[in-house]
Amino acid sequence: MKRLPLPRPLIESLVTISIGLVAGALLMLLFDYNPVQAYRALFVGAFGSLEDILETLAFATPLMLTALTFAVGVRGGLFNIGAEGQMYLGAIGATFVAGLLPLPPGLHLAAATAAGMLFGALWAVPPALLKAWRGVHEVISTIMCNWIAFYLATYLAINFLAEPGRAERTAPALVTARYPVLTEDASLTAAIFVALAFCLVVYLYLWGTRAGYELRLAGENPDAARYAGVKGGKVILLSFAIGGLAAGLAGATQIIGRPPAWSLYATLGNVITLGFDGIGVALVGRNHPIGGVLAAVLFGALAHGGRFMEYHAGVLSELVRAINGLIVITLAVPELWMLARRRFSR
Amino acid sequence: MKSRLWLVALVTAFVMLLIPPYAQTPAxxxxxxxxxxxxxxxxxxxxxxxxxxxxxxxxxxxxxxxxxxxxxxxxxxxxxxxxxxxxxxxxxxxxxxxxxxxxxxxxxxxxxxxxxxxxxxxxxxxxxxxxxxxxxxxxxxxxxxxxxEEHKGSALVGALGTLLAAQYNKPFIGGVFGIEIPVLWKFEIGYKWGARWATEWLAKNKPDKAFKYNTGFVLWTYTGTFSDIPKGYAAAKAMYAKDAVAVYNIAGPLGLGINQAVQEIARARGLKTGPPFWIGVDANQDWINPGFIIASMMKRVxxxxxxxxxxxxxxxxxxxxxxxxxxxxxxxxxxxxxxxTEGISVSTLADLNEFVSMGQNAEKLTGKKVLPASPADIRARVKAMRDAQPPWVWSAVAELEKLIRDGKVQVPFVFTKPDIEKWRKELG
Amino acid sequence: MSPQPRVEMRGIHKVYPDGTVALRGVDFRLQQGEIVGLLGENGAGKTTLMKILSGLLRPTRGEIMVDGSLAHFRNPSDALRVGIGMVHQAFNLVPPYTALQNIVLGQEGAGPLASFRTDEPRRRVAALLTETGLEIPLDDPVESMPIGVQQRVEILKTLYRGTSVLILDEPTSALAPVEVHDLSQFLKRLRAGGKSVVFITHKLKEVLELSDRVVVLRNGQVTGEIATVQATPEGLAEMMVGRKVVARVSRAARPPGAPVLVVRDLRAANDQGAPAVKGLSFEVRAGEVFGIAGVEGNGQSELVQALTGLRPPTGGEITLDGTRLLNLNPLELYRRGLGHIPEDKARFGLALNFDLAENSILSRQGERTFLGALGRLNWGRILAYARDLVERFKVLAPNVRTVVRSLSGGNQQRLLVGRELSKQPVVIVAVHPTRGLDIASTVYIRELLMQMRDDGKAVLLISADLDEVVELSDRIAVMYEGVLIGAAKTEEFTREEIGLMMGGITPKGSAYETPASAPAAD
Structure with missing residues (x-):
């Protein structure tokens, strides 16, 4: 860890968080709400009891992974916004293995997790190849892949994976393929440890290996990377593959790591937008794997604590969303600014 | 150093926010x-x-x-x-x-x-x-x-649509659905079953208007969305283009898209009332465009x-x-x-007021215009539309309702894949 | 001189926001019906001065008089209003539009139908064409025209807006010789019509051919002003090149060794696909510095990139120690002993947002010394190596985990040069190695290069700084329009001769001759 100057960005982030909160407070004052009361409800709601903390972390779990997808892309010089679709496919992969393949305990859970990651990674391959071979811009191709994934996943969920008699969702994960719940009736499962471990591994990979160094160099300065003999195509493929694994894992955690449904809804309602939210999380987390974990907790807190703003401080739910959005935008501005500057300075 | 101070201040602020639990207003x-x-x-x-x-x-x-x-x-x-x-x-x-x-x-x-x-x-x-x-x-x-029991309500509006098709000599009725999930299958099959029942009723009671049910009579589309209103518009437009007399909304907000398709035709032909019609769902939606929603399949949540x-x-x-x-x-x-304790019915003039006031509430809540006209005007126009239909249409629907209520006929209740396949083979 | 100049600039100073001083009190005058050549090296301030005159930049200090009264230009339209217009090096044309559409673009007049009424503009443009003697196919799309014709469109566009003071920035840089001739005819017609022209150039020959008067800028100051009839190439070259005072590095006489880097008939294209390196041949021997001087933009960048594997050559061959090198990537080249100090360190040499340690292994990241098992980086060794570099090459930095962006340019360059030299190359290609550096760093880096030479390495020095080339090189050539002219021992040239060659004039009457080997006949 000594290799990374963590504290400075962290302090900067805390400063921007307070700016974001002030911005949200101004919005509330404009609409005649008491911001102190509302924020108190938000914080107590998100962190006030063990139960709430676990709930907040449950919301954070998939987000730290989809944030990783975007972050690894940016580190490699790519705007990979395909986390959404890769995550759908990850959910499908996990659903298939967890719900329909009876396997011995232990192995089953591992296989379902691996299937999710693999499906996510495979879905990331076409845009990567298109970029490497034909120079197709990844923003375009990943958006298209997101839509294809949406319809593909819906189709598979309804026609092949549906639970008999309850076809609005897929067959639930068999008990052998479920991550254990951390406390009784909590939404948080041991899946969060897998997610954290994955983020840590990616961090160590990016900053501690030759391949990670080359990936970051290609993102930081493509000309210098060429000078250093880094092969562009390899970096693109690698960055997409890691991103796909992360997004696929995110999708899997929502199936085999999140009660009560343990399955995928035919509307994809229990995974939808998690991939896009990851972009915001990544920006707040400065496109850093560890920063992304912290930012995901913040997002989780807003997602879970937001309902208490509504419930206890009476803030209109639309306004809660607006305030959360405002906080997130404020937080993302520095990183967005950096990205934009880097683009134009080339 | 400066940033250190910031940090201390922030942490203090967070802790302060955490200490006193939110004050429950003393009961x-x-x-x-x-x-x-x-x-x-x-x-x-x-x-x-x-x-x-x-x-x-x-x-x-x-x-x-x-x-x-x-x-x-x-x-x-x-x-x-x-x-x-x-x-x-x-x-x-x-x-x-x-x-x-x-x-x-x-x-x-x-x-x-x-x-x-x-x-x-x-x-x-x-x-x-x-x-x-x-x-x-x-x-x-x-x-x-x-x-x-949405299948029963859907059967009633399916019959209503079919009778209107007979009355106006139109070739089709339609249904615009959301995402294809089993919950909607009971609407779909109920609707088609009601349509077939109506053709049988016509053969017995109105031979001059009668026609034979066929599997192409009910046009139906799963749009794959419960929120994308333009998709509802596109689906309905295609149905009205084939001269469907009425289109049943089974996709929540997509009804607004269906309404837009109807409105377009009404404006082009200068119509004050249908046909073409559409059929509302869940709430009494008849007030949304009075004169063009023949009725709603009400599910009294x-x-x-x-x-x-x-x-x-x-x-x-x-x-x-x-x-x-x-x-x-x-x-x-x-x-x-x-x-x-009932919860399913075909909308009537009597329960219109309740829902007009729901629209008024929405206007108050959002500050936006929701009602298309004054409550009295809406009422008058819906009444005029209903009165313009021949009485035998309404009495036939009432007859089906009684048969269902008395258990004389069974509307199929479809919730599984084999069932839906079987019924689609039979009803289209 | 006529009493009232058309335009007069007095005491113009310009300091850019980043602190660069571009102009230091320049006076400039232009009479009606006069063609002035504005001559100077890269960075002398020519373009800055003209951008100020055309309203694109605002002077930090100084004033502009037009027809005797004070003018304040907030933007180019203000300048256009008093008849001053500039044609830039990069054209502002809409490629799929026709010449006519481009010329009248933005001047169609008022009303929604204005753009359809092309009769009136067409008449006006046709009148302009007869007046200036230009020929342009008005209804062809601009993208289908050769560069020279596009330039005429651009010039007409400016004239159409009522310009009577025309400023041309390096107008001949993209033109073929025939087109240059046409341009000269055209400028003379303009002059006959009472218009005034300023053109920016660094080519002596053109100044002598085209202008009535020459103004020479160097380092932000006017170093000479002379009527063209009285000017000699030698005089102009000296005004342009001058002498800069920099602490000198001593170069001991040393017998050169065997050729290490041998280049034969090398060809390369620029980014637009046009030939930029047109059959170069030279060799660099062990223990010598071979210097290539020349004004930038004459193919040096393409040459360097072709040599270092960053740009595939279109022909010719390169041998290093007897091994042919073609189509190798930079990493493979470096493994064979090629070191490279790139011209743009922020682009090719360093990752500015990485720290010193990370930059110290850039291009060495695959070496076993720096790796552990499973491709892991051995940070212990990397940090030790980075510390060693910092110490040996006197890089001033808080520590090796400092982000390189926060270092001064001199320290960045020390790090880069140190890294390249520590690779123990056989040949080092150094491009503008001291540009933008403070004097201490400049001297230090020049000393390092000399030390390389004295250690028996081959050094290829490519620089736009004539003093640097003269000071360091054992042999010198000048690169001009893609070829080398006059390669010989440094002592055989005078500075003035080199200045002339940089301006495209070959001394001793032997044009485009390279002693090492004649370009392949084509």
């Missing part, structure tokens, strides 16, 4: 307040149908029983459990309503965790989940699923919420749950303890 020494909490599904408030109907039920209960309603809007599926939990943790809340079948799992989980609170699910099947997973606890006495609140208020909730084994069916001619 007045008087009677214990009675709150009901309504947890919406991701559709949320303002859909002018399903979710709004649930809130309407809560408002009616507020008015009649002096309870207070709190709302929790779910933004994502993952909000269901925490939203239900939040409501259950409020000591004043005695009844928690979960709106929508997607809350089934969440309700089963949270209801087991809070045995002292009462839970109601609209369209849910939580008790089946309890039965499946925890057979010893079934039925959970603090949990009631309320389900509706509000009555379910109202009934549940009343039974909690009267201390009868758990008794009822025990008696009905956890699932309350509201439909045509359904009864609880000998008392008629």
């Amino acid at each position: 007045p020494a008087a009677a214990k307040p009675f709150k009901i909490a309504v947890v919406s599904d991701v559709g949320g408030r303002g859909d002018l149908s399903f979710n709004d109907m649930a809130f309407k039920g809560g408002e009616d209960a507020e008015r009649d029983f002096g309870v207070r309603m709190v709302e929790l809007v779910s933004k994502v599926e993952a909000d269901y459990v925490p939203n239900l939990t939040t409501a259950a943790r409020d000591p004043d809340v005695q009844l928690i309503v979960g709106v929508g079948f997607l809350l089934s799992d969440a309700l089963a989980q949270v209801a087991r965790k809070f045995p002292n609170k009462n839970f109601v699910g609209i369209d849910t099947f939580s008790q089946f989940i309890v039965k499946d997973k925890f057979p010893a606890q079934y039925p959970l006495l603090n949990l009631m699923d309320i389900v509706y 509000d009555k379910g919420v109202y009934f549940a609140t009343k039974s909690v208020k009267d201390g009868k909730f758990r008794g009822v749950v025990k008696q009905i084994n956890g699932t309350l069916v509201l439909g045509l001619g359904t009864k609880v303890a000998g008392e008629l």
Whole structure:
């Protein structure tokens, strides 16, 4: 860890968080709400009891992974916004293995997790190849892949994976393929440890290996990377593959790591937008794997604590969303600014 | 150094926010307040149908029983459990309503965790989940699923549409559906079954207007969305282009798209009233464009919420749950303890006012114009439209309703893949 | 001189926001019906001065008089209003539009139908064409025209807006010789019509051919002003090149060794696909510095990139120690002993947002010394190596985990040069190695290069700084329009001769001759 100057960005982030909160407070004052009361409800709601903390972390779990997808892309010089679709496919992969393949305990859970990651990674391959071979811009191709994934996943969920008699969702994960719940009736499962471990591994990979160094160099300065003999195509493929694994894992955690449904809804309602939210999380987390974990907790807190703003401080739910959005935008501005500057300075 | 100070200040601020738990407004020494909490599904408030109907039920209960309603809007599926939990943790809340079948799992989980609170699910099947997973606890006495016989209501509007096709000598009726999930299959097959019943009725009673049912008569499209209004417009436009006399909305807000397609034709031909018509769903949607919505298949979600609140208020909730084994069916001619508790009907002029005032409420809430005309004007135009149809149309629908209520005919209830395949082969 | 100049600039100073001083009190005058050549090296301030005159930049200090009265230009339109217009090096044309559409673009007049009424503009443009003697196919799309014709469109566009003071920035840089001739005819017609022209150039020959008067800028100051009839190439070259005072590095005489880097008939294209390196041949021997001087933009960048594997050559061959090198990537080249100090360190040499340690292994990241098992980086060794570099090459930095962006340019360059030298190359290609550096760093880096030479390495020095080339090189050539002219021992040239060659004039009458080997006949 000594290799990374963590504290400075962290302090900067805390400063921007307070700016974001002030911005949200101004919005509330404009609409005649008491911001102190509302924020108190938000914080107590998100962190006030063990139960709430676990709930907040449950919301954070998939987000730290989809944030990783975007972050690894940016580190490699790519705007990979395909986390959404890769995550759908990850959910499908996990659903298939967890719900329909009876396997011995232990192995089953591992296989379902691996299937999710693999499906996510495979879905990331076409845009990567298109970029490497034909120079197709990844923003375009990943958006298209997101839509294809949406319809593909819906189709598979309804026609092949549906639970008999309850076809609005897929067959639930068999008990052998479920991550254990951390406390009784909590939404948080041991899946969060897998997610954290994955983020840590990616961090160590990016900053501690030759391949990670080359990936970051290609993102930081493509000309210098060429000078250093880094092969562009390899970096693109690698960055997409890691991103796909992360997004696929995110999708899997929502199936085999999140009660009560343990399955995928035919509307994809229990995974939808998690991939896009990851972009915001990544920006707040400065496109850093560890920063992304912290930012995901913040997002989780807003997602879970937001309902208490509504419930206890009476803030209109639309306004809660607006305030959360405002906080997130404020937080993302520095990183967005950096990205934009880097683009134009080339 | 400067940033260090910042950090200290921030941490202090966070800690201060955490220390005093949010001040519960000190409860007045008087009677214990009675709150009901309504947890919406991701559709949320303002859909002018399903979710709004649930809130309407809560408002009616507020008015009649002096309870207070709190709302929790779910933004994502993952909000269901925490939203239900939040409501259950409020000591004043005695009844928690979960709106929508997607809350089934969440309700089963949270209801087991809070045995002292009462839970109601609209369209849910939580008790089946309890039965499946925890057979010893079934039925959970603090949990009631309320389900509706939409297949029967759909059969009625299917018949109505078909009779109008006969009257105006039109070749088709249509249906615009949302995402293809099994819940919609009962609407689909009920609608088609009603259409076929109507052709048989015509053959017997109106031979001059009669035609033979065929599998192409009902045009139907699953748009794959419950929110993308332009898709509803596109689907309906294609149906009206084939000269369908009426199109049934089974996709919530997509009804606005269907309405747009109708409005386009009306403007082009200078029509003041249909045909073409469309058919509303869930709420009484007849006021949305008076003269062009021939009727609505009403699913009285509000009555379910109202009934549940009343039974909690009267201390009868758990008794009822025990008696009905956890699932309350509201439909045509359904009864609880000998008392008629219905929840499905074809809209009438009589219940229009209630829903016009729902529109007025929405106007107050959003500050935007919702009603297309003054309430009196709406009423006059809907009445004129209904009066313009021949009486035998309405009496035939009434006849089917009676047959269903008396159990003389059985509308197929479709919920499985083999069933839907079988019925589609038969009805198209 | 006529009493009232058309335009007069007095005491113009310009300091850019980043602190660069571009102009230090320049006076400039232009009479009606006069063609002035504005001559100077890269960075002398020519373009800055003209951008100020055309309203694109605002002077930090100084004033502009037009027809005797004070003018304040907030933007180019203000300048256009008093008849001053500039044609830039990069054209502002809409490629799919026709010449006519481009010329009248933005001047169609008022009203929604204006753009359809092309009769009136067409008449006006046709009149302009006769007046100036230009020929342009008005209804062809601009993208189908050769560069020279596009330039005429651009010039007409400016004239159409009522310009009577025309400023041309390096107008001949993209033109073929025939087109240059046409341009000269055209400028003379303009002059006959009472218009005034300023053109920016660094080519002596053109100044002598085209202008009535020459103004020479160097380092932000006017170093000479002379009527063209009185000017000699030698005089102009000296005004342009001058002498800069920098502490000198001593170069001991040393017999050169065997050829190490041998280049034969090398060809390369620029980014637009046009030939930029047109059959170069030279060799660099062990223990010598071979210097290539020349004004930038004459193919040096393409040459360097072709040599270092960053740009595939279109022909010719390169041998290093007897091994042919073609189509190798930079990493493979470096493994064979090629070191490279790139011209743009922020682009090719360093990752500015990485720290010193990370930059110290850039291009060495695959070496076993720096790796552990499973491709892990051995940070212990990397940090030790980075510390060693910092110490040996006197890089001033808080520590090796400092982000390189926060270092001064001199320290960045020390790090880069140190890294390249520590690779123990056989040949080092150094491009503008001291540009933008403070004097201390400049001297230090020049000393390092000399030390390389004295250690028996071959050094190829490519620089736009004539003093640097003269000071360091054992042999010198000048690169001009893609070829080398006059390669010989440094002592055989005078500075003035080199200045002339940089301006495209070959001394001793032998044009485009390279002693090492004649370009392949084509």
